[in-house]
Amino acid sequence: MRYCAIIAYDGTDFFGFQRQKEQRTVQGELEKTLYRLNGKKEVTVHGSGRTDAGVHARGQVIHFDLLHARPVEKLRFALDTQTPDDISVPYLYEVPDDFHCRYQPHEKVYRYYVDLNRSRDPFLRRYAAHFPYELDIEKMKAGAQQLIGTHDFTSFCATGTSVEDKVRTIYDIQIEKDVIKNQLIFTYYGNGFLYKMVRLITGTLLRLGNGRLDDSIEEILERKDQTQVLWAAPPEGLFLEEVKYQK
Amino acid sequence: MRYCAIIAYDGTDFFGFQRQKEQRTVQGELEKTLYRLNGKKEVTVHGSGRTDAGVHARGQVIHFDLLHARPVEKLRFALDTQTPDDISVPYLYEVPDDFHCRYQPHEKVYRYYVDLNRSRDPFLRRYAAHFPYELDIEKMKAGAQQLIGTHDFTSFCATGTSVEDKVRTIYDIQIEKDVIKNQLIFTYYGNGFLYKMVRLITGTLLRLGNGRLDDSIEEILERKDQTQVLWAAPPEGLFLEEVKYQK
Structure with missing residues (x-):
């Protein structure tokens, strides 16, 4: 099942959106939380685009796949509260499998x-x-x-x-x-x-x-x-x- | 000469206004900066009142005495730029020697x-x-x-x-x-x-x-x-x- 979320983050303490080894990034933190929520199986998070170190987002869009469907509001609440305080997840939706937050116009x-x-x-x-x-x-x-x-x-x-x-x-x-x-x-x-x-x-x-x-x-x-x-x-x-x- | 200043601070990273040993406080940081500006002589900063750890100020009022008068805008600019980023000093005035920011009604x-x-x-x-x-x-x-x-x-x-x-x-x-x-x-x-x-x-x-x-x-x-x-x-x-x- 593919999920799309609208997320906000205070970019001050991140080395940007994109995952990097040994650096705190938005994608890295989201993937860490989803790994825990997904029974310790890796989940890849896609973003609509990268933001640089220090840049903020009020409405970044991400998507990711989970093997098993989850109740949408429970999943949103878990992601929202289990990610660090400088990331929030106010909205989450089920989307068709061909939705792609970067390649979709x-x-x-x-x-x-x-x-x-x-x-x-x-x-x-x-x-x-x-x-x-x-x-x-x-x-x-x-x-x-x-x-x-x-x-x-x-x-x-x-x-x-x-x-x-x-x-x-x-x-x-x-x-x-x-x-x-x-x-x-x-x-x-x-x-x-x-x-x-x-x-x-x-x-x-x-x-x-x-x-x-x-x-x-x-x-x-x-x-x-x-x-x-x-x-x-x-x-x-x-x-x-x-x-x-x-x- | 007595000076009064209106200051703002983001209280997040302070243990409150009042000077405390080995803790980062607003009064402590102001006194450190004034010590340097005053030829390494101690200066006591008085506040209109204390604020607790984590509490912010947009218009806290302080006063302090310097032995020698300084050009007001130069002193304000020095205090504003030489204090840490989470304190700003937008206004500074010369005041009469009997002005007291706490005891004055x-x-x-x-x-x-x-x-x-x-x-x-x-x-x-x-x-x-x-x-x-x-x-x-x-x-x-x-x-x-x-x-x-x-x-x-x-x-x-x-x-x-x-x-x-x-x-x-x-x-x-x-x-x-x-x-x-x-x-x-x-x-x-x-x-x-x-x-x-x-x-x-x-x-x-x-x-x-x-x-x-x-x-x-x-x-x-x-x-x-x-x-x-x-x-x-x-x-x-x-x-x-x-x-x-x-x-």
């Missing part, structure tokens, strides 16, 4: 939080990047417009990935200010994002807004050059919010 | 956050108590009304304090639901709070709302009995929001 929503306070807020330090500098938000919104649509995003892909096709579609980028917490919130909607793409785009937009970007977004994009030195905004500000599958 | 505002989600939110686990049970919020609001005003709060004071006068005034208690985060937020306004008083009141109101309180709030209050077994809600949900001094 989907859209992803990412959010990036920036703490604009002069003095870094201790309650945001794990969940936002600190950027207490001047920002021209209208300029950033105009720059973001140039990224919306279907493009070859080679320029915004960090080296160290084997993905060949670097064409992706960004449906929308929203930039909003939370005046109470003095935070800037970027929301990215797309059909997939390359390695460090959201952080490279966010870092570039922050530089643009701060008047420290020499080239235009259009020029950077058209260069299709992975070796440009762009700034990747730090991982603590990034959240995988939602993965949406087409019906 | 003041009002305090505390907030208590409750995570109502069935599955504990990993991003709230350090900053809210998890209480995924049914609650009659109107009943809790009615119970809170009975606590507003000037009362002998002996019943809501944990043992282990030497304070004799247990009469305090609560100006208001607000109970609001954040429907997005599925959180319940209590806000307490008063002229001072006894040892664990906010947590004992919050725990009692949660029990009342969950239908598990045998006595009425009025009965508990009138008993003036410190040995009653009341439930203190856990420290991670509690924030010292603000300390207000009369002019």
Whole structure:
């Protein structure tokens, strides 16, 4: 029986999603818990995608197979409470055997939080990047417009990935200010994002807004050059919010 | 020269505010930093009150004396950036030599956050108590009304304090639901709070709302009995929001 779950995790104390020997990872912790729940038989967990060390998720989607069917709410509760405190499993469903959380077409929503306070807020330090500098938000919104649509995003892909096709579609980028917490919130909607793409785009937009970007977004994009030195905004500000599958 | 500062701290990794030998405390960390900034001469930090282990502050007020006057913004910046990441110092002022953050009459505002989600939110686990049970919020609001005003709060004071006068005034208690985060937020306004008083009141109101309180709030209050077994809600949900001094 194949199960799909929506999970959340505080990425601060993980070396990313993907299983690694001798490192604490989200996949590793989930597989450890499922091993215990599954009568000490190994279970492979698949994720909709990897998240890097320090990156958070509110709506990561995973799937895994168990030989024997289980009552869904009991299985969810066991996973939710037996995984460490920094992982939660709010939803779990039975899915058809051909459902695959990575290969099934989907859209992803990412959010990036920036703490604009002069003095870094201790309650945001794990969940936002600190950027207490001047920002021209209208300029950033105009720059973001140039990224919306279907493009070859080679320029915004960090080296160290084997993905060949670097064409992706960004449906929308929203930039909003939370005046109470003095935070800037970027929301990215797309059909997939390359390695460090959201952080490279966010870092570039922050530089643009701060008047420290020499080239235009259009020029950077058209260069299709992975070796440009762009700034990747730090991982603590990034959240995988939602993965949406087409019906 | 006397300086007063408004500070914020994430209480998770502190053994409370008050200096303790061989334990990491807020006062201890501030005094360590000031010792370095003050040419390796000891500086005593006074707080408006103590907060317990695990309790947070967004607006704790402290004061301390330095022999030589310093430029205020330079001193604030040094304190803000040289204290550990879980303490921030957003505001610092010069104050008259007779200002005392504890003895000067003041009002305090505390907030208590409750995570109502069935599955504990990993991003709230350090900053809210998890209480995924049914609650009659109107009943809790009615119970809170009975606590507003000037009362002998002996019943809501944990043992282990030497304070004799247990009469305090609560100006208001607000109970609001954040429907997005599925959180319940209590806000307490008063002229001072006894040892664990906010947590004992919050725990009692949660029990009342969950239908598990045998006595009425009025009965508990009138008993003036410190040995009653009341439930203190856990420290991670509690924030010292603000300390207000009369002019």
